[in-house]
Amino acid sequence: MIEFKQVEKKYANGTTALKNINLSIEQGEFVAIIGLSGAGKSTLIRCINRMHEITGGRLHVDGVDVGKLKGGQVRRFRRRIGMIFQSFNLVTRTSVIKNVLVSFVPDLPLWRKLTGIFTKDHKIKALEALDKVGILDKAYIRVDQLSGGQQQRVALARTLAQNPDIILADEPIASLDPVTSRMVMDDFKRINQEMNISVIMNIHHVEVALEYADRIIGIRQGEVVFDGEASGVTAAVLGEIYGGRFEEEMSVQAEAGIAYV
Template identity: 80%
Template structure:
């Protein structure tokens, strides 16, 4: 369970990215966070795993007050939260399986970290994670030989290998074409439903969010202006989330998709 209690996030330049956020996300939910660029979507999800520290309020994850964690306790906490980025964050000059094995580095004794030796069990887990996202056959292929969609699935497999309870995804399909985007979203949905892993996703593609997520959180100027089931989202609600600019935003999204 993830709970935001009166959460505020202010950046050093004075910008208020989050203003009095109150949310409760249960285990196993698939939540899409939508809104204009700069609305606070990325900040919201990055506060959950302490990539950003909050300025006020509390974030509770599985009964743990995230803001009070320090040192090794933060590192241990983050092991249960996977993070997926738009840019994949892979080492492209090595193999797929080596990228997945990176997820085990924090668990290795120092001598294994230095020389990069992984156990048989860790290698099996890495291969199983690749199998779950349908790219086991690419295990020994260099990452720079893969398509963008395949690289994102490697990133997802790397996250799965650490056995997370929660996956945070920051615009994971923004650089993918519409067909590939849906393939990756199918993987997220499968993992969410079959493994009961919570997925909280910041996503620009609203139609895909409505197709895959169970719940939509709409952010405008750092505040939650909608929080409800996907089926409850109407054109009027989208206009409210996007500050009356939904039609313009929709055109921009469609134009971007045409050039990916």
């Protein structure tokens, strides 16, 4: 379980990104976080794995007070949480399998880190992760020879290889075309259902969020203004989340070439 208890986040320049966040997310949920750009969506999910420090309240993951973790405790804690970025964060000039094997590096003895030699078990786990996202046949191809959608699936396989309890996804389909977006979202949904991994996704594509997520959290100016089932999201709810700027936001997305059809 992930529990936000009156969580606040203020940046050094005085900007308040989150205020009075109270949420409970159970293991195995598929949650989409929606709202205008700058509403605090990315900040919310990045607080879960301590990429951002909260400045008020408490944040617990399976009973662990995330804010009290230090040094090696933070690194070990993050092993349980996979993170998927819009930009993929892959080493494009090397092979797909080597990018997946990177997930094991934090647990390797120093000599293996220096030599880049992985065990047979590590390689098998990496190949199994690639198989789960349907790109096992690309294992020994250089990443820069793959499409954007395939690269995002490599990133997902790398996350799966670390056997996480939670996957955080920060705009994972923002740079993908509609057909590829659906394929990647199908992967997220299947992994969520078959492996009982919690998926918490920050996403601009409202239609996609409503189709794939079980639960929608709407953020407006750093506050939760809606928290409920996807089926409960109405035009009025979207108006509350987007402050009457929903159509404007969709137009911006369309002009940016990220509209989902």
